[in-house]
Every structure is written in structure tokens, then in C-alpha cells.
Amino acid sequence: MIFKRFSRKNKKKSQGKICFFSIFKRFSLENLKFVVIAFFCFFLSVTSIAATDLYTFSTPQQRARFEKLTAELRCLVCQNQSLADSNAAIAQDLRREVAILINQHESDEEVVKFLVQRYGDFVLYKPPFSKNTYLLWIAPILFFLIGCFILFNILRKRENQLKK
Amino acid sequence: MIRYFVPLIIVLVLGIFFWKGLSLDPRRLPSTLIDKPAPTFQNELKGQVSILNVWASWCSSCRQEHSTWMEIYARYPKIKIYGLNYKDQPEKATAWLKELGNPYAEIKADPTGRIAMDWGVYGTPETFVIDKQGIIRYKHVGPMNAEVFGAIILPLIKKLEAAP
Numbered sequence: 001m002i003f004k005r006f007s008r009k010n011k012k013k014s015q016g017k018i019c020f021f022s023i024f025k026r027f028s029l030e031n032l033k034f035v036v037i038a039f040f041c042f043f044l045s046v047t048s049i050a051a052t053d054l055y056t057f058s059t060p061q062q063r064a065r066f067e068k069l070t071a072e073l074r075c076l077v078c079q080n081q082s083l084a085d086s087n088a089a090i091a092q093d094l095r096r097e098v099a100i101l102i103n104q105h106e107s108d109e110e111v112v113k114f115l116v117q118r119y120g121d122f123v124l125y126k127p128p129f130s131k132n133t134y135l136l137w138i139a140p141i142l143f144f145l146i147g148c149f150i151l152f153n154i155l156r157k158r159e160n161q162l163k164k
Numbered sequence: 165m166i167r168y169f170v171p172l173i174i175v176l177v178l179g180i181f182f183w184k185g186l187s188l189d190p191r192r193l194p195s196t197l198i199d200k201p202a203p204t205f206q207n208e209l210k211g212q213v214s215i216l217n218v219w220a221s222w223c224s225s226c227r228q229e230h231s232t233w234m235e236i237y238a239r240y241p242k243i244k245i246y247g248l249n250y251k252d253q254p255e256k257a258t259a260w261l262k263e264l265g266n267p268y269a270e271i272k273a274d275p276t277g278r279i280a281m282d283w284g285v286y287g288t289p290e291t292f293v294i295d296k297q298g299i300i301r302y303k304h305v306g307p308m309n310a311e312v313f314g315a316i317i318l319p320l321i322k323k324l325e326a327a328p
Contacts, residue, residue, distance in 0.1 A: 120193055
């Protein structure tokens with residue numbers, strides 16, 4: 001009996017192995033072309049034509065600052081994209097302006113201030129901690145504390161019930 | 165007894181916020197320049213209450229709102245409507261105005277969009293109301309229509325004209 005079961009297991013296993021290898025056996029030239037094209041498409045999708053190539057900077061640090069800033073600032077019309085990603089006309093204009101400001105040796109804070117002065121805090125992904133936004137920042141912690149408080153109360157009530 | 169109503173109250177309060185949120189347009193950014201001096205054209209704008217309309221011949225919404233501006237120009241000839249021609253070509257702009265009519269007291273060209281950037285413009289059309297001291301008092305994003313003009317802009321203009 002045990003021997004039978006063992007041999008059945010073996011057969012199933014070996015059948016599985018054959019199935020697995022047969023997939024590779026079926027890899028003809030046709031399939032290989034498909035795989036190559038698939039890999040090509042994958043790698044092409046991952047490369048990105050950097051928008052920074054349009055602007056010239058005198059030092060690589062400036063270029064790095066440009067890339068960092070435009071990635072951290074929001075596009076105003078394509079609101080889910082950063083200035084770096086968006087193809088919108090206003091994003092192109094703002095990128096050009098950021099490049100100009102960087103070339104004029106303005107600091108990061110000044111570039112941000114330039115945009116916030118004209119477009120408001122919305123350009124920032126991280127809203128500043130001001131009297132308008134303190135509730136926005138505190139609310140998650142507040143909710144968490146309220147939740148803890150309620151949980152604590154429920155547990156205490158349960159304990160009291162158990163004690164009774 | 166009250167605690168049975170707490171979830172209902174919470175849901176109702178949240179419902180009010182969500183209901184209000186449905187009518188908000190996330191694309192409309194509040195202007196940072198309200199109650200601040202106009203960034204350009206201070207000389208032209210001081211002395212009377214004026215409207216600055218940012219428009220372009222390639223902008224279909226501007227074409228839509230233009231009939232409203234012609235009506236306003238016909239009905240209230242005393243209100244100075246300045247035009248800012250945004251990222252446009254003078255030939256195209258003049259041809260457009262010839263076709264549709266010209267309600268503007270004066271038109272300034274902004275071929276690169278840099279002037280409009282100082283006004284916090286991120287799309288056309290946009291309209292600003294500026295008071296006698298050259299301070300921006302209101303910004304309307306999107307095509308102008310009779311409802312907005314009658315309900316908000318006209319009363320504001322009357323109020324600003326009455327002020328010193």
C-alpha cells in the first residue's frame with residue numbers, strides 16, 4: 001500500500017516536471033521574438049527622456065537642484081503630476097522659469113517662494129505648517145488619539161464586565 | 165440614549181462636508197494676489213476700477229466667453245476692460261478680434277506668458293478685477309458668464325467705484 005502511494009506520488013511529480021520543462025521545449029524562434037520584443041518594450045518604458053536636457057546649467061549641482069525642485073513641485077493643471085512629469089503648457093513655462101531662476105543663482109527657498117507667491121501653497125506637495133493648515137497636520141494624530149481613547153474605554157468596560 | 169445617535173450624527177456631519185465637497189472644483193485654485201497690488205501695469209491700472217481679461221485666440225473657452233464681454237462692453241461702456249493676450253501672435257489676435265469684436269480698452273501682448281505668470285495665471289481665460297489703487301480685488305478662473313458678472317463682478321465694481 002505504502003509502496004503504491006509512493007509510486008503514484010512519484011509519477012505525479014515526474015509528470016509535473018515534464019510539464020514544466022515542456023514549456024521551455026515549446027520555445028521556438030517565434031516565441032523568442034515575442035520575448036525579445038516584450039523585453040525591449042519593458043526597458044523602453046523605463047527610460048525617460050529627461051526634460052532637463054532642454055535647459056543648460058553652468059554646474060551639475062544646478063542641474064541636480066533643478067531636477068529635485070521640479071520633482072517636488074506640483075503641476076497646477078495636471079494636479080497629480082509634478083512639474084518635472086507634466087507636459088502641460090504651464091508646467092513647461094514654470095520649468096523654464098525655475099531654470100532661469102537657478103541660473104540666476106537664486107536659492108531653493110527663493111524659487112519655491114517665487115512660485116508660492118504667484119500660485120499659492122498648492123504648488124507644494126507638503127503644505128506648510130501655518131494657521132490655515134495646522135488642522136490638516138494635526139487631524140491624523142488627533143483621530144488616532146480619539147481612537148485610542150475609545151478603544152481604551154471599550155477595553156475598560158469589558159474588563160469591568162469580566163470582573164463582575 | 166444619546167450614544168446611539170453618535171454614529172448617525174457623525175455620518176450626517178461627514179455627509180455635509182462631502183456634499184459641500186462635491187460642488188467644489190479642485191481645478192480652481194484660489195488666487196494669492198487678492199488684496200495685493202497688481203504685479204504689472206500699475207500705471208495704467210491706477211485711477212479707475214478696471215478689469216483685466218487674460219485671453220488668447222487659440223483658446224476655445226475664450227471664444228465662448230467673448231460674447232459675454234461684448235455684451236458687457238455694450239451695456240457698461242464706462243468699465244475699462246484691459247486685455248492680456250496670452251502666448252499668442254499679434255496677427256492671429258487681431259484677426260480674432262476683427263471676427264468677434266473688440267471690447268478691450270487696451271490690449272497688452274504677453275507672447276511668452278511671463279507677465280501672466282506674475283499674475284498667477286495657469287490657464288485661459290482668467291479675469292481680474294482691480295480697484296482704483298491698482299490692487300487686485302477678485303479673480304475669476306474660466307469663461308466669464310452673465311451670472312457671475314451680475315452676481316459678483318458688477319456689485320464689486322460698484323462698491324470699488326464708490327470707494328475713494
